[in-house]
Amino acid sequence: MKIAVCVSHVPDTAAKISIGGDGKCIDPAGVTFVVNPYDEYAIEEALKTKEKLGGETVAISLGGDSHKETLRKALAMGIDNAVLLKDNSYRDSLSVAKALAEEIKTQGAELVFFGKQSVDFDNSVVGQMTSELLGYNCVSVVVSFALDGSKVTCEREIEGGKEVVETSLPAVITTQKGLNEPRYASLKGIMAAKKKEIAEKQPAPANNFVEVIAMKRPAAKQAGKIVGTDSSAVPELVRLLREEAKVI
Amino acid sequence: MTKFLVFIEQRNGQIKKSSFEAAKTASGLASKLGGSVEAVAVGSEISNLESLGGFGVDKVTHLKNETVTNYSPSAYTQAVVKFVSENGFDSILLAASSMGKDLAPRVAAKLDAGLAVDCVALNVEGSNIIATRPVYAGKALVDVKVTSSVKVFALRPNVFSAGTPTDAKAEVAVTIIDSPNLNVKVVEVKKSEGKLDVSEADAIVAGGRGMKGPEHFGMIEELAKLLGAATGASRAVVDSGWRPHSEQVGQTGKVVSPTLYIAVGISGAIQHIAGMRSSKYIVAINKDKDAPIFQIADYGIAGDVFEVLPKFIDEIKKVKS
Ligand SMILES: Cc1cc2nc3c(=O)[nH]c(=O)nc-3n(C[C@H](O)[C@H](O)[C@H](O)COP(=O)(O)OP(=O)(O)OC[C@H]3O[C@@H](n4cnc5c(N)ncnc54)[C@H](O)[C@@H]3O)c2cc1C
């Protein structure tokens, strides 16, 4: 079985974000980019599935040359092959999904893992979109995954609980924290990954429906009040919550 | 003239509050742009659909099938896409809840429509709707314009006002859907027992590593109970196994915007703040007066949790009795 993982390359979650000169995207200067944290769960689940059932794994990323770092990391963790869909331009989620769907079709992957969300634009939609374009079944925000023959059983997180979902291959799964513990790349894996070739392909050009007009900073919050330094401040805090904020 | 459609989310036949928010928002946009507001709901039995009239909806279509009791991604997508294709809508609004975030991209992909998800504001500029949405975990916002002929907007729950409903009743039409696509099927819903979820709560009391150990979270629970609040946690305590993952607030947990967020023994790391900065009122209790949480807190006590929290609980008991 061919298993694909789609990975994005994003600013580290601790990065300070400043807005670029064009006022539409971030200024990448001084920002460290990493594997999207949710995609590490996707990589791990692909590796675990291959270890159990055999098959071949491929990581796919759409973006500029810098995305090779993330693909390299996936290879170092144990993914067999990597494909960069090289494109430096802005793409909305649907046009990312269209390019990924084409490549997944070319690869003939029957099982595809995505992260739940890419922590740059925080959309949480590309996996579901790709599945619809491919006509694959899809379960999103998955915290447990089991494959038995072609039968897929997952749990997905919802408000106040979980849904147990049944479906079948071919399928797209989007992964949530809690699904597994991503492994660290071994030194051997890192060395081997350095030697591997990352295939580069040109995706069809974007046709965007979602246009960014402006990127801006959130309104700064007014500095709050430190009411006191011990329990003697509690009555005043409660009074403020009742009379000023009117929340209790 | 813009034809708006609101997707109504129901669980166990009950309409979700965030769907009323979406309905009210659509009717506000329709009155500015000129247009009509219809709604659609999928499922077996759904109560109170006519009440959507009170939020500005003219007509609700219930796409009904006895076998679709729980959410089914495949059945819902098929039903909504068919309904939109047959009736022609310009803009589709829904809540960016677990269900909405799963459904919206599927529907958008099928309709070849642009999608703005997790919107925190929708404004009219000329004849366009400009959606504002947080990016980079709320460290920035983008204004986006959707340019496809069908547009989909998913609204972050708890941000848009549902207003006070009027007595108006919506016309309800029932359409039976044949042979729903149940290729992806929810076979069971496991509820976390009697617990209010952080993503739906109007108030949250969250504990961090400053609570020192899982045995002290009884105080967090007690305060939450007194306030009718949900209990939340930082990732540090979730990773330590003190609290379940479902309580984690932050960039890799849940993004919340309650009216009141009380952070107890939480430092306010950038990834935690990402998940709760849009709360209306933030209260922090932390012994370190320089903890970053105080930079976004409205009120704080720079003191020891074990001294402050018991007194806080007592004081709330007093005002509640
Ligand atoms: C990729 C990534 C994703 C992440 N996602 C999240 C996320 O979603 N959510 C999240 O929360 N974190 C997340 N983190 C972790 C985050 O960086 C912090 O490590 C975490 O939020 C810290 O939790 P804390 O505030 O409970 O602990 P600490 O930072 O250790 O803070 C404990 C605080 O308690 C105070 N304290 C100690 N004792 C007392 C006392 N007796 N009385 C009063 N105060 C006391 C201390 O002054 C301190 O400020 C993420 C990190 C990474 C790298």
Ligand SMILES: Nc1ncnc2c1ncn2[C@@H]1O[C@H](COP(=O)(O)O)[C@@H](O)[C@H]1O
């Ligand atoms: N440029 C990309 N290349 C490859 N995979 C991507 C890309 N963007 C998003 N994804 C995948 O889609 C998931 C959801 O992303 P998003 O919908 O953008 O939040 C991510 O976790 C990745 O698995």
